[in-house]
Amino acid sequence: MAKRSFLIPGVDKRLLIKDSIKTMPDVSRRRFIAGGASLGALTLLTGCDVIDSSSAEEMLKSVSKFNDAVQAFIFNPDALAPTFPESAITKPFPFNAYYDLDDAPDIDGADWKLEVRGLVDNKKSWTLPELYKLPQVTQITRHICVEGWSAIGSWTGTPLRDFLKLIGADTRAKYVWFQCADKDGYNSPLDMRSALHPQTQMTFKYANEILPRAYGFPMKIRVPTKLGFKNPKYVVSMEVTNDYKGGYWEDQGYNSFSGS
Amino acid sequence: MSSLTVTDEQVSATPAKMIQPAWVRVMHWINALAMVLMILSGWQIYNASPLFGFSFPREYTLGGWLGGGLLWHFAAMWLLMINGLAYLITGFATGRFRKKLLPITPSGVLQDVRAALTFKLGHDDLTVYNYVQRLLYAGIIVVGVLIVLSGLSMWKPVQLYYLVMLFGDYPTARYVHFFCMAAICAFLVIHVLLALLVPKSLRAMIIGR
Numbered sequence: 001m002a003k004r005s006f007l008i009p010g011v012d013k014r015l016l017i018k019d020s021i022k023t024m025p026d027v028s029r030r031r032f033i034a035g036g037a038s039l040g041a042l043t044l045l046t047g048c049d050v051i052d053s054s055s056a057e058e059m060l061k062s063v064s065k066f067n068d069a070v071q072a073f074i075f076n077p078d079a080l081a082p083t084f085p086e087s088a089i090t091k092p093f094p095f096n097a098y099y100d101l102d103d104a105p106d107i108d109g110a111d112w113k114l115e116v117r118g119l120v121d122n123k124k125s126w127t128l129p130e131l132y133k134l135p136q137v138t139q140i141t142r143h144i145c146v147e148g149w150s151a152i153g154s155w156t157g158t159p160l161r162d163f164l165k166l167i168g169a170d171t172r173a174k175y176v177w178f179q180c181a182d183k184d185g186y187n188s189p190l191d192m193r194s195a196l197h198p199q200t201q202m203t204f205k206y207a208n209e210i211l212p213r214a215y216g217f218p219m220k221i222r223v224p225t226k227l228g229f230k231n232p233k234y235v236v237s238m239e240v241t242n243d244y245k246g247g248y249w250e251d252q253g254y255n256s257f258s259g260s
Numbered sequence: 261m262s263s264l265t266v267t268d269e270q271v272s273a274t275p276a277k278m279i280q281p282a283w284v285r286v287m288h289w290i291n292a293l294a295m296v297l298m299i300l301s302g303w304q305i306y307n308a309s310p311l312f313g314f315s316f317p318r319e320y321t322l323g324g325w326l327g328g329g330l331l332w333h334f335a336a337m338w339l340l341m342i343n344g345l346a347y348l349i350t351g352f353a354t355g356r357f358r359k360k361l362l363p364i365t366p367s368g369v370l371q372d373v374r375a376a377l378t379f380k381l382g383h384d385d386l387t388v389y390n391y392v393q394r395l396l397y398a399g400i401i402v403v404g405v406l407i408v409l410s411g412l413s414m415w416k417p418v419q420l421y422y423l424v425m426l427f428g429d430y431p432t433a434r435y436v437h438f439f440c441m442a443a444i445c446a447f448l449v450i451h452v453l454l455a456l457l458v459p460k461s462l463r464a465m466i467i468g469r
Contacts, residue, residue: 060328063335074419081418142430144417147309147326150430225418253327255334260418 064255071257077193081224081260084140089207090151093143095214096228097182105181105234109218115237118177121168128218132204134158134166139199141224143231144260146249155222156205161196169240171196177245178221181234188232188247190223191257199224202235227258279386279464283350288465290343295444297322297336302441304329311438334415341408348401360389361398369395383458400447407440 095101113125138156164171176195180186194200203222204211211217216233223231229249239245250256280288301323303316308326323329351357368391375381376392389397413424413433427433455462463469 060331060335063338064331067334071416074416076419079419079421082421142417144430145309146330148305148311148414148434149309249327253331255330260416 061253064253067255068257071255071259072191072193075193075225075259077197079225081141081199084142084152086140086154088152089140089154093151093153093206093215094149096145097233099183101214103183104213105183106213107181107218107234112218112236114219114235116167116239117237118239118241119170119173120164120240123167131158131202131219134163136204137201138205138208139201139222139224141199141222143224143228145228146254146258154207155201155203155220156208157201157203157219157222159198160200160202160221161198163202164195164240173240174242175240175244177239177241178232178235179237179239180232181236182248184248186232186234186248187245188230188250189245189256190221190226190230194223194225194259197223197225225260227254227260229254230258277387278468280468282468284356285465285468287343287347287350290339291347294336294340294343295448297332298340299441299445301329301332301336305333306438311435337411344404344408348405351401357398357401361394364391364394364398383461386461386464396447396450400444403440403443403447407437407444410434410437410440 095104097104109128113127114131115125116123136156136158138154140152140154142150142152144150160176161171164176169176171192174192175189176192177189178187180188190200199222201222203216203220204218206212206215211220216235219235220233221231221235230247244256247256300321304321304323305326307315307318307321308329321329323332372381372391376390381390381392409423410427410433412420413427414430414437417424417430417433424430424433427436455465
């Protein structure tokens with residue numbers, strides 16, 4: 001900086017800078033220490049056991065509830081998830097759960113029954129052969145996991161909205177709540193508008209074969225407008241209800257709507 | 261310059277030129293907080309299913325686990341988006357972007373890069389951005405828009421399908437989101453380093469002058 005100019009008429013810039021430097025580093029240093037401290041506090045929050053971050057957690061929960069409302073608001077019941085040609089199917093389609101495949105529910109299809117509860121006219125339980133008789137459709141859609149990865153698969157089954165109509169469900173109710181055979185009792189609530197979405201399906205087949213154990217035999221609920229964890233496998237019961245009954249992952253903090 | 265001395269009284273009595281207006285300073289620091297929250301929680305989410313053969317160190321992630329990281333990410337996104345949108349609107353409406361960031365000419369950039377590398381790039385007048393600054397500041401605004409759009413694509417790939425189409429498909433939007441993050445981190449390193457090298461620019465971003 002060879003050129004010397006006047007920042008303020010009548011004041012030597014170099015002297016002015018010299019003067020300001022006397023105060024400057026202090027201010028900036030304090031700023032950065034303060035910044036560093038708050039950054040440290042944030043990283044402390046990463047281990048819930050390290051410090052009590054209950055107020056932060058309450059704030060985050062409130063925002064997550066707000067995000068549920070925002071997602072319900074922008075949810076377009078007519079917007080279809082993109083469908084793909086068979087050539088786009090991901091092979092092998094990943095098995096994903098919080099347990100190993102060996103620990104996945106091993107259900108005997110002959111004994112299994114789908115229990116129907118709550119705000120429905122007909123609460124009869126359904127056997128697998130009875131369900132297989134219902135009209136089925138096939139769709140090839142992208143499964144998006146909450147972890148970020150995605151995979152394209154082919155699912156065949158009965159649109160859930162057709163089944164809900166068949167059993168005389170009160171579709172003004174808020175949720176369809178699914179319970180599963182997984183250990184620890186996996187369950188998940190599905191908001192009624194998503195349940196009535198044309199692509200939401202009671203799935204009995206994967207890639208035109210009877211649903212294998214890895215993908216949720218005997219029945220999975222495929223919801224291409226939701227993240228994967230809202231697509232319950234090994235379903236044993238569905239309940240039409242106005243009560244929010246929580247869910248396995250939802251209770252641990254995953255956003256409850258988790259729509260796509 | 262013979263008899264000139266600067267006393268404290270003179271300095272404080274002379275109103276200095278406003279370099280950064282209040283709205284820029286407020287939005288800058290809100291954005292800085294939002295960005296740090298988004299990056300640290302984003303690293304947590306990345307670690308759940310890494311795109312590449314590495315993970316971010318756990319100490320530099322926010323939220324404790326994937327669920328916590330997601331809660332932070334989808335909370336801080338409102339801060340980032342609302343503040344960012346306000347910044348874009350005010351930047352265009354007040355003409356600040358036009359006045360401060362334009363024009364950006366290749367020759368000007370080259371000249372200033374050369375000057376910077378030989379430590380001859382002056383910072384006499386902080387109200388005028390040199391060409392390197394203009395390029396980086398304009399560039400990071402574009403990256404900021406891209407990271408929000410790719411993020412929205414991943415958040416709502418069905419409802420905002422047309423946005424996803426902009427990037428090609430969902431997995432591509434994920435890569436775009438990652439590389440925008442990488443660009444912002446690189447910018448952050450340079451930006452903070454230069455602010456420390458020219459402390460009066462940092463002061464201007466805090467107190468305005």
